[in-house]
Amino acid sequence: MTQRQLKQACAPTTASLRDVAWVIDRMASSLCMLTDEGNRLAGLLTDGDLRRALLRGATLDDPALPFATRSPQTVPAGSPRALVLDLMRAWRISAVPELDPDGTVVGLHTLSDVVGAEPLPNPAVIMAGGKGTRLGALTRDTPKPLMKVAGRSIIEWIVLNLVGDGIHDIYVSVNHLAEQIEEHLGDGSRLGCTVTYLREDPAKPLGTAGSLTILRELRPDLTDPVVVMNGDLMVEFDTGQLLDYHASSGAQITMAVRSYQHEVPFGVIERDEVGLVTAVTEKPTVSFDINAAVYAVEPATLAFLAAGEPSTMPELVQMCLDRHERVAAWTISSDWIDVGTPKDLARAKGQA
Numbered sequence: 001m002t003q004r005q006l007k008q009a010c011a012p013t014t015a016s017l018r019d020v021a022w023v024i025d026r027m028a029s030s031l032c033m034l035t036d037e038g039n040r041l042a043g044l045l046t047d048g049d050l051r052r053a054l055l056r057g058a059t060l061d062d063p064a065l066p067f068a069t070r071s072p073q074t075v076p077a078g079s080p081r082a083l084v085l086d087l088m089r090a091w092r093i094s095a096v097p098e099l100d101p102d103g104t105v106v107g108l109h110t111l112s113d114v115v116g117a118e119p120l121p122n123p124a125v126i127m128a129g130g131k132g133t134r135l136g137a138l139t140r141d142t143p144k145p146l147m148k149v150a151g152r153s154i155i156e157w158i159v160l161n162l163v164g165d166g167i168h169d170i171y172v173s174v175n176h177l178a179e180q181i182e183e184h185l186g187d188g189s190r191l192g193c194t195v196t197y198l199r200e201d202p203a204k205p206l207g208t209a210g211s212l213t214i215l216r217e218l219r220p221d222l223t224d225p226v227v228v229m230n231g232d233l234m235v236e237f238d239t240g241q242l243l244d245y246h247a248s249s250g251a252q253i254t255m256a257v258r259s260y261q262h263e264v265p266f267g268v269i270e271r272d273e274v275g276l277v278t279a280v281t282e283k284p285t286v287s288f289d290i291n292a293a294v295y296a297v298e299p300a301t302l303a304f305l306a307a308g309e310p311s312t313m314p315e316l317v318q319m320c321l322d323r324h325e326r327v328a329a330w331t332i333s334s335d336w337i338d339v340g341t342p343k344d345l346a347r348a349k350g351q352a
Helices: 003-008 017-027 047-055 081-091 111-115 133-139 154-164 178-185 212-218 239-249 299-304 313-322 342-348
Strands: 010-012 031-035 041-046 095-099 105-110 120-127 167-174 194-199 226-230 233-235 253-263 267-271 277-282 285-297 327-331 336-338
Touching: 003 010, 003 017, 003 105, 010 017, 017 031, 017 047, 031 105, 041 047, 041 095, 081 095, 081 154, 120 154, 120 212, 120 239, 154 167, 154 178, 154 233, 167 178, 167 212, 178 194, 194 212, 212 226, 212 299, 226 239, 233 285, 239 253, 239 285, 239 327, 253 313, 285 299, 285 313, 285 327, 299 313, 313 327
Parallel strands: 010 031, 120 167, 120 226, 167 194, 253 327
Antiparallel strands: 031 041, 095 105, 226 285, 233 336, 253 285, 267 277
16 A cells, blocks of 8 residues: 555544545545544544444534544554454454554555455465474474464465465475475465475485476476575565566576675774784674575576486576576565574564
């Protein structure tokens, strides 16, 4: 929703029921937000609230605020789409205001926005076959993509983000404890998509790129870029923006990257050509672009992989570079957690 549309979905606290009716009619939505002079949410009226007020004898010229819900369901600014969808389902509501910490309205999520994105023709592959050995005992009996964060498995967060962006054809590579992942996701219908499984030989794991050869065999008709990502990422990104950037770049592979900063815990010196110190910088911070493990891949690139042989996505990128194929980088600016260690899992759960 644009800022102009958001403003049109609001009315002042002095508004009448007639004003609210105009907002609801103008927006073709089911609600109107009442805001104070600082644009803070003071109440919310749905079309049902409006009907009930009139049935109780109110007139269209009566003030709207007394009939409003003063503490409606809201979400904090920047909430992930899957969390918003969960709230809508739990409370059986079709719209949720988004507020910053002081109660200012910064967004409005509607059900059509959350689940009604224009369908994209691109398939997505989620790599979920790893053993997750860095998580130790946590993944001995449970595959890492099924670790719970905010009441939902990591892989469900991933699927819902993809579905919300219009991806409905999803492939999941499985190996370690594959049956649990397949039972958990099923055919994908409850999440609004179709899930097909790329089953590896348990005796020969194929790595993060090797299982794409199974996709190549299943879908020799592929013409649209494939979105590929690890199954242990807590990240929300705009899939459409990634694919648009990939198309404009003319690359065979576009890698999502993220800035990583590291503070050197010592004083760093600079020396001239004869070894004399020219500067001292105390505990400098250095910045790098790191691989965020999300990719857009041209179908032709899959031909570079040897059938049935292990390979990783960084190796596939290097194959492209060795062949002088173009590889692009697209920056993810949202929060990003690679859930690889118990500390990472705790951070994803907000415990660290």
